[in-house]
Amino acid sequence: MIKITCISEVQYEIKAVKENNKSFITNFYLEIDKMKTWIKDGELYKIRIGSTVFFLKKDAEFSFLFYSSSSFEALGDSLSILNSKINNIFFVIDIIGKEPNILLLVSLFKQHGFYLYTSLTRMSRLTDVSKHQKPIHKITNADSSQIKVIINLLHKYFDPLAEQLPTYKEINNWIKLNQILIIEVKEEIAGLVIFDLIGVTSYLRYWFVNPNYRNRKIGSSLLSSFFIKSAKTKRQLFWVIRTNENAIKRYMHYDFQEENLYDYILTNKNIQYETENN
Amino acid sequence: MKQKIINILNEIRPEFEFTSGIDFISAGMLDSFDVLTLVNELEEKFGISIDGLDIVPENFCTIESIVGIINKNE
Numbered sequence: 001m002i003k004i005t006c007i008s009e010v011q012y013e014i015k016a017v018k019e020n021n022k023s024f025i026t027n028f029y030l031e032i033d034k035m036k037t038w039i040k041d042g043e044l045y046k047i048r049i050g051s052t053v054f055f056l057k058k059d060a061e062f063s064f065l066f067y068s069s070s071s072f073e074a075l076g077d078s079l080s081i082l083n084s085k086i087n088n089i090f091f092v093i094d095i096i097g098k099e100p101n102i103l104l105l106v107s108l109f110k111q112h113g114f115y116l117y118t119s120l121t122r123m124s125r126l127t128d129v130s131k132h133q134k135p136i137h138k139i140t141n142a143d144s145s146q147i148k149v150i151i152n153l154l155h156k157y158f159d160p161l162a163e164q165l166p167t168y169k170e171i172n173n174w175i176k177l178n179q180i181l182i183i184e185v186k187e188e189i190a191g192l193v194i195f196d197l198i199g200v201t202s203y204l205r206y207w208f209v210n211p212n213y214r215n216r217k218i219g220s221s222l223l224s225s226f227f228i229k230s231a232k233t234k235r236q237l238f239w240v241i242r243t244n245e246n247a248i249k250r251y252m253h254y255d256f257q258e259e260n261l262y263d264y265i266l267t268n269k270n271i272q273y274e275t276e277n278n
Numbered sequence: 279m280k281q282k283i284i285n286i287l288n289e290i291r292p293e294f295e296f297t298s299g300i301d302f303i304s305a306g307m308l309d310s311f312d313v314l315t316l317v318n319e320l321e322e323k324f325g326i327s328i329d330g331l332d333i334v335p336e337n338f339c340t341i342e343s344i345v346g347i348i349n350k351n352e
Binding site: 011012014015016017018019026029030031032068096126197198199200201202233234235261 | 293294304305306307309310311313314327329330331333334335
């Protein structure tokens with residue numbers, strides 16, 4: 001396993017496995033800024049096995065696994081070697097795509113020592129300003145004094161394997177951009193939404209109501225505020241855990257539709273997402 | 279060639295209007311997952327293989343840059 005020190009190393013590895021092969025497959029999406037941060041923080045590693053290069057993004061307790069391979073068959077061969085070579089790292093892998101194609105990849109990973117942890121579905125809707133409702137609660141922007149509280153809430157109520165919890169730096173950045181909205185009750189955060197606005201698209205990253213404050217329309221107030229903030233975008237989208245039927249029903253109530261785009265999360269430990277996390 | 283590229287983009291993200299001069303990534307019309315889908319579609323529909331070094335978002339953010347990358351890899 002070799003630590004990556006610059007972005008061109010990533011590009012050369014991808015070039016090497018891709019060369020002269022049109023059935024190239026990967027789950028390593030090209031978010032250059034994010035990748036540069038990982039490299040700068042010493043978190044990105046590579047392992048080259050045959051015609052596959054694996055990239056590992058180290059987290060505190062596990063490593064996100066990415067692959068770029070010259071073909072489906074080559075990936076299978078490399079996975080069997082990866083498992084025999086490295087059995088002391090807790091891998092988490094996201095396989096994103098449309099069904100039924102993606103199921104072949106999921107099956108390949110299962111054949112080579114990976115287990116399905118959970119899966120997410122992407123939902124989206126096109127903006128309909130006429131349906132925006134005013135929130136009934138007072139909504140404010142989170143400020144930097146609340147970063148630690150927000151981190152604690154996310155770590156307590158969200159799943160780090162399935163929901164890619166943000167770093168201190170990312171939360172601070174959202175706060176600077178006024179992209180964390182909160183409702184406070186007695187100086188406690190009763191609920192929050194975190195979102196990104198990128199041109200015509202807004203991404204709902206986290207929508208959360210503290211269990212102590214549920215059934216008070218806090219969630220709908222937060223979502224209304226998110227829609228108002230997204231009024232200039234053309235679509236809103238987010239990922240939700242597929243077994244979270246209550247959340248999916250709520251989103252459908254707000255005109256979100258599933259896109260037939262799924263994220264299967266697998267690990268090399270036989271553990272499963274706990275639905276009570278919802 | 280431009281119309282063929284627009285048709286591919288419309289298949290990937292039918293809700294948007296893809297025209298010349300727009301940066302599709304900073305405009306939020308394409309994300310990183312869409313870029314990889316686009317790479318696969320371009321390779322299949324233009325019968326090319328795009329060099330791994332060229333697969334960076336800036337090469338796929340406008341119609342003009344996509345034309346450039348197709349010409350380079352033909």
